[in-house]
Amino acid sequence: MKAAIWALAPQARIIDLGHHTPQNWPAEAGFWLGKVYPHFAPGSVHVAVVDPGVGSARAILAASFRGQYFLAPDNGILPMIDGFAADAEVRIIGTHWLQRRGLPEPSATFHGRDIFAPVAACLACGTTRLDELGARSDHAVRALLDPPAVATDHISGRIATIDSWGNLLTNIDRRHLAALGDVQVEYAGRRIALRRTYADVAAGGLLALINSFDSLEIAASGGSAESLLGARRGDEVRVVHTA
Amino acid sequence: MKAAIWALAPQARIIDLGHHTPQNWPAEAGFWLGKVYPHFAPGSVHVAVVDPGVGSARAILAASFRGQYFLAPDNGILPMIDGFAADAEVRIIGTHWLQRRGLPEPSATFHGRDIFAPVAACLACGTTRLDELGARSDHAVRALLDPPAVATDHISGRIATIDSWGNLLTNIDRRHLAALGDVQVEYAGRRIALRRTYADVAAGGLLALINSFDSLEIAASGGSAESLLGARRGDEVRVVHTA
Amino acid sequence: MKAAIWALAPQARIIDLGHHTPQNWPAEAGFWLGKVYPHFAPGSVHVAVVDPGVGSARAILAASFRGQYFLAPDNGILPMIDGFAADAEVRIIGTHWLQRRGLPEPSATFHGRDIFAPVAACLACGTTRLDELGARSDHAVRALLDPPAVATDHISGRIATIDSWGNLLTNIDRRHLAALGDVQVEYAGRRIALRRTYADVAAGGLLALINSFDSLEIAASGGSAESLLGARRGDEVRVVHTA
Numbered sequence: 001m002k003a004a005i006w007a008l009a010p011q012a013r014i015i016d017l018g019h020h021t022p023q024n025w026p027a028e029a030g031f032w033l034g035k036v037y038p039h040f041a042p043g044s045v046h047v048a049v050v051d052p053g054v055g056s057a058r059a060i061l062a063a064s065f066r067g068q069y070f071l072a073p074d075n076g077i078l079p080m081i082d083g084f085a086a087d088a089e090v091r092i093i094g095t096h097w098l099q100r101r102g103l104p105e106p107s108a109t110f111h112g113r114d115i116f117a118p119v120a121a122c123l124a125c126g127t128t129r130l131d132e133l134g135a136r137s138d139h140a141v142r143a144l145l146d147p148p149a150v151a152t153d154h155i156s157g158r159i160a161t162i163d164s165w166g167n168l169l170t171n172i173d174r175r176h177l178a179a180l181g182d183v184q185v186e187y188a189g190r191r192i193a194l195r196r197t198y199a200d201v202a203a204g205g206l207l208a209l210i211n212s213f214d215s216l217e218i219a220a221s222g223g224s225a226e227s228l229l230g231a232r233r234g235d236e237v238r239v240v241h242t243a
Numbered sequence: 244m245k246a247a248i249w250a251l252a253p254q255a256r257i258i259d260l261g262h263h264t265p266q267n268w269p270a271e272a273g274f275w276l277g278k279v280y281p282h283f284a285p286g287s288v289h290v291a292v293v294d295p296g297v298g299s300a301r302a303i304l305a306a307s308f309r310g311q312y313f314l315a316p317d318n319g320i321l322p323m324i325d326g327f328a329a330d331a332e333v334r335i336i337g338t339h340w341l342q343r344r345g346l347p348e349p350s351a352t353f354h355g356r357d358i359f360a361p362v363a364a365c366l367a368c369g370t371t372r373l374d375e376l377g378a379r380s381d382h383a384v385r386a387l388l389d390p391p392a393v394a395t396d397h398i399s400g401r402i403a404t405i406d407s408w409g410n411l412l413t414n415i416d417r418r419h420l421a422a423l424g425d426v427q428v429e430y431a432g433r434r435i436a437l438r439r440t441y442a443d444v445a446a447g448g449l450l451a452l453i454n455s456f457d458s459l460e461i462a463a464s465g466g467s468a469e470s471l472l473g474a475r476r477g478d479e480v481r482v483v484h485t486a
Numbered sequence: 487m488k489a490a491i492w493a494l495a496p497q498a499r500i501i502d503l504g505h506h507t508p509q510n511w512p513a514e515a516g517f518w519l520g521k522v523y524p525h526f527a528p529g530s531v532h533v534a535v536v537d538p539g540v541g542s543a544r545a546i547l548a549a550s551f552r553g554q555y556f557l558a559p560d561n562g563i564l565p566m567i568d569g570f571a572a573d574a575e576v577r578i579i580g581t582h583w584l585q586r587r588g589l590p591e592p593s594a595t596f597h598g599r600d601i602f603a604p605v606a607a608c609l610a611c612g613t614t615r616l617d618e619l620g621a622r623s624d625h626a627v628r629a630l631l632d633p634p635a636v637a638t639d640h641i642s643g644r645i646a647t648i649d650s651w652g653n654l655l656t657n658i659d660r661r662h663l664a665a666l667g668d669v670q671v672e673y674a675g676r677r678i679a680l681r682r683t684y685a686d687v688a689a690g691g692l693l694a695l696i697n698s699f700d701s702l703e704i705a706a707s708g709g710s711a712e713s714l715l716g717a718r719r720g721d722e723v724r725v726v727h728t729a
């Protein structure tokens with residue numbers, strides 16, 4: 001894919017954001033995309049080839065959202081980005097675009113290299129405009145992971161991903177918590193207090209915190225909350241008032 | 244290695260193609276090299292430091308082939324590239340080249356940093372010509388994996404690599420199949436039908452396909468053919484007429 | 487972190503030296519930093535965010551040493567670099583620097599992105615001088631791993647890291663050995679002879695060598711010394727005269 005990008009955009013700078021989205025939990029890609037894009041420069045192109053359905057009839061989308069571009073299969077990844085459904089301009093990439101550029105017929109199994117890469121390169125260089133790529137997409141695939149349910153006395157969310165230290169990152173974030181006042185977190189039969197950072201509890205102790213991506217996170221100081229609690233992606237996590 | 248490349252070629256763009264070639268199956272490096280180089284720009288330099296024999300008397304080769312450069316130990320990796328044995332100009336990198344450039348005496352155990360990197364940098368920049376690197380290599384080390392045996396009624400190849408999803412990629416490719424007509428694949432006591440893409444069979448079902456690198460691949464839709472079939476690199480795979 | 491670096495230093499070239507420092511053995515980061523920096527160009531900035539204490543009161547240091555810059559928490563990583571304690575100019579990064587640049591308040595848990603990355607970017611570009619970052623650090627945190635103890639008849643060091651092939655890299659190096667004459671290595675109840683390179687012993691045989699980073703290394707030719715000897719980071723390794 002990088003060779004295919006550089007073939008059309010030799011000056012492009014490329015960052016590997018992640019290559020470890022679990023096959024059975026593609027929602028992780030949408031979660032991270034929503035968390036990291038604000039740190040990127042205007043005009044950046046995000047390519048999310050998390051695509052169990054490669055070769056099937058699913059469309060490939062190109063979107064413009066808050067000054068950046070996003071490419072992904074039409075599988076519910078992009079609607080996970082906060083505000084995306086309301087504000088993005090979304091196009092369906094048509095095969096005519098590849099043909100008009102003189103690019104080869106795409107393979108059935110590696111759209112990342114054959115479609116995503118050349119489109120990303122041309123958007124990055126400004127040699128293609130979004131509206132040249134194809135028709136507007138007017139339907140809405142449901143997000144792979146719904147936003148948390150926010151009630152007056154609690155919030156119900158889910159573990160969106162687990163990082164390499166075993167920290168549990170939920171789809172509940174700072175702004176969801178703001179309305180509730182003093183809270184604690186319920187998960188796996190435990191009540192977990194909200195702290196500022198890992199060093200605020202003794203080694204091995206459980207804590208919850210609002211992490212650097214504004215996500216409610218459950219962690220074990222110096223250890224793995226995943227192992228300690230037998231956590232799994234998708235598990236429900238609740239935030240309640242401090243009793 | 245990257246620091247050593249940038250010391251001599253500060254403008255070089257570097258792609259990590261792979262760092263996971265199994266120690267006991269170096270053929271995987273040759274397989275991928277042959278599959279990816281056509282996607283790279285003219286003048287690209289491919290550095291394949293897959294080198295169980297580092298520090299022994301084996302030579303290090305620099306080759307020009309179809310407008311690109313290839314560096315590898317003389318261990319049968321490069322002859323795996325289709326057409327290489329016939330068409331490449333191959334030179335043996337001589338230590339005099341390093342001396343003439345004022346580079347330090349190479350270590351006994353990290354030729355990647357001390358020999359491959361500076362040679363690659365100078366070829367990429369055009370500050371060295373291939374014929375300055377050393378004498379022509381006129382012998383032929385045997386390929387680490389022979390091409391498939393193609394008979395009138397079947398083809399016998401091998402599993403060249405297994406990807407991270409458990410798909411089995413063989414050294415049999417599209418052009419080998421062309422002569423046989425309607426075929427199926429035999430492996431691990433199974434007869435497996437040839438399809439177009441993963442989504443063409445139900446989840447968990449086995450299929451064979453010609454993948455995006457024109458390689459015959461055995462896959463389990465949404466699962467791992469490796470686990471399902473107990474597959475190992477090097478196993479024989481046969482293609483036969485549909486009965 | 488890369489997006490945060492490029493936001494301020496769009497021309498910066500970035501190398502990932504390693505992302506696999508074991509949580510319980512941060513000394514590995516200091517070991518590698520000391521081994522690789524001599525291969526980098528003057529003005530390079532090394533960012534070592536190995537930081538179990540993120541969010542606690544530990545300082546973040548920026549240092550100038552032998553023409554390059556080094557950023558790390560004040561946790562004993564930097565003093566592992568040979569000569570650092572004596573020769574480096576070390577500053578404590580002050581939050582006033584971020585404020586003066588108009589950068590956001592750092593999060594409590596991701597100083598890599600919020601502090602290290604912008605400081606690194608500005609040092610790389612030359613838009614910040616070291617002395618603008620904060621006050622001089624005049625205390626000395628102890629190195630995470632002490633240098634080997636060198637006696638007249640033996641050297642006592644430790645396994646600093648184990649590489650992906652299972653080779654054991656110690657903190658004993660070429661210059662420590664110079665005074666001892668003919669030596670052998672003692673580890674795990676074995677006496678191991680010093681050779682030049684892996685190919686100097688039969689497959690599966692143990693050897694010691696001075697590797698390409700001038701580090702005394704214990705290896706099993708074509709195999710894993712780690713498995714064979716049950717080795718662990720931090721284990722003592724002794725060098726003695728050949729009996």
